[in-house]
Amino acid sequence: MADIYQDDTGQEVKKQFTLSVLTEDLPGLLNSVTIIFTRRKLNIDMINVSASEVPGVSRYTIVLTTTRSQVEKVVKQIRKHIDVLGAFVYEEDEIHYQEIALYKVPTDIFFEGMKVENIVRANNARILVIEKDYIVIEKTGHKEETQKLLDTLKPLGVLEFVRSGRVSISKSKRKTETFIEELENSKTHSLNTNGKLEYGKN
């Protein structure tokens, strides 16, 4: 059966997936999540962990490149962890996402006409800090955009560059608090109950 996840030879194609994971805010949990990838020799392209809008709940955004079937299995393993509240897998068109990049350049490159300022403007970047020796430029966007700015600035001299992990938000209308309330009230904690929770569904 040929489908969109197979190439012409029937091999499953690898593509980039974004996982969004909600967990209790606990020490060591990041380790237990990442070893799920380690065990399968999957490289994490990007990872970001921060507090969500719900107190005590962390949100992980993990980006990796693999096959659909592999990512499905991995997300089930993450979901299975006791302290994980929910784990969701998205493709690029199911999320809004951004990454932030910072570029430290020597201050004196700004003294050679308007060139650098034009680059900053044309890339919708902004100047974050001006110091005597260096200037920090900030740019938010997708990787191709932050990379393009880096490539443009490089010949002029870049002292340091850093890009954050992806943060993403799904296009689903689900409210995180409602999701967690459903978890709290579900009848799936013991036997002989008749819960209706669609656990882990987007």
Place this chain on the structure above:
Amino acid sequence: MATLTQKSKMKEAQSIKVSGSEAVILSLMEEGVDTIFGYPGGAIMPVYDSLYHYRDKVNHILVRHEQGAAHAAQGYARVSGKVGVCFATSGPGATNLITGIADAQIDSTPIVCITGQVPAHLLGTDAFQESDVLSISMPVTKWSFQVTTPEEIPYAIARAFYIAKSGRPGPVLVDITKNAQFGQLDFKYEKCEKIRSYHPYPPIDSKKIEEAANLINKAKKPYILAGHGILLSGAQEELKQFAEKTGIPVANTLLGLSAFPTDHPLNVGFLGMHGNYGSNVKTNQCDVLIAVGMRFDDRVTGDSNKYAKQAKVIHIEIDHAEIDKIIQTDVAINADAKQALKELIKSVNSNTHKNWVQEFRDCDKIEFEKVIKKDLYPEGDQIKMGEVVRLVNEIADGEAVLVTDVGQHQMVASRYYKFKYPNTNITSGGLGTMGFALPAAMGAQVGEKNRQVIAVIGDGGFQMTIQELGTIFQYNIPVKIIVLNNNFLGMVRQWQQLFFEKRYSFTEMTNPDFIKIADGYSIKANRISERKDLQGAIKEMYDHNGPYLLEVKVETEENVFPMVPSGDSVANIRLS
């Protein structure tokens, strides 16, 4: 800590001021723990000191190596359905538990391991006997947690027990720093009944039950594969009713053995690499495969790309992550096996599949002629492993608990032992841990005093945990130990013979005098090397009051057949 305060809706229960170490013992008692397997050491000494005060209420068994404690807790849990408990100290004590924990994880066995840890202020300083057991245990536990203050102890232990036994059971590790054991707390205990992020019992989807029943009702050649999940959910009666109502033949996985009586007319045998001929080849001929509480281990499926491709697959499984992991299902029922079978029984039609069951019986005849007859009634001079098991059957009559180690003897015993009652089969399946049987048998005998426990072990595995004879001696645990000695690591040797052109690379063993070793522990022992003495020796062992070691010198280069060569299709099972 957020979850602690959120979750602790402590009732008006009276609190008492106790030390953290006493809270450990009190919490265990609240969970109904009556037996602990353990080994003391520096970082867990306060707990042992508290245990001393409760030694008439809680039975502690001092093992000879922490791995033995973990396996004993497994044996105890598997036979009794209760949570097994073990104690170990920090550093090497904790790391020695890991093999047993990993075994419990892959074989879904509920155990709670409590480890001592260096005082919180020394964490991360390479203190004496410090190891990062929390990180080490993460990939092999269902849950692990480090306690650094006394107040967390009741909370952590309550959670540990709930997690270990609910849903798909598994091992839990609670690491307690020494300062938390020494410190004081207001102790009150409340059992954990709910963790918001953990949903061990998914609701049954009635649509899926209906879909499954439709497939089953229309099937011409339906086939049930019964796994460990039957025993874990206590569904053996439901399985029997389901099979009898529908007339569908049942095969067992290694860990599913004893979930369905061996002599039941619908029992068609044992699955997997050294399982029965019919039960394997028919997998690739059935039209509906009903897998209950099993996970399609590669030792069951062989090449999963050539496994049951012709069949519609119904998978009843409590662990969502197991569904579609190896075999794509047509109908997945993500639920507790007992609950799902109860529902399914209502929706399926009464039926019989006489011709289909007969096909299995025809295979059995072939297997009997080519394999079983030679195993059970051999004519050569040397004793075969199979005939030992046959004679054990004659005496035990299914009343005993069989504990096996890993290797040829395990496959032979699993093939030929006649199971009558649930939870009478204890073995290391997923991890294949040599050294499992002796300590697991000891734990099983402690957990089930009304049945005789018989451990069948190879000479290799026996020597991996042989020191537990000391424990058996000290507590006079009346296990019967049969060592099938072929002076080889037999299974590896078999593979070397079949796949490595008989290059017997380091598989031959020069063994000690096991009788003298048993004698050193005052355990009665006997060695048999001739067939004529075998029956009497087994009877003497069985009738002996107390532990007993029977060493049987078996054929040195016996091979176990049938065999699905590793990575081959189940259809290509070899009879010789």
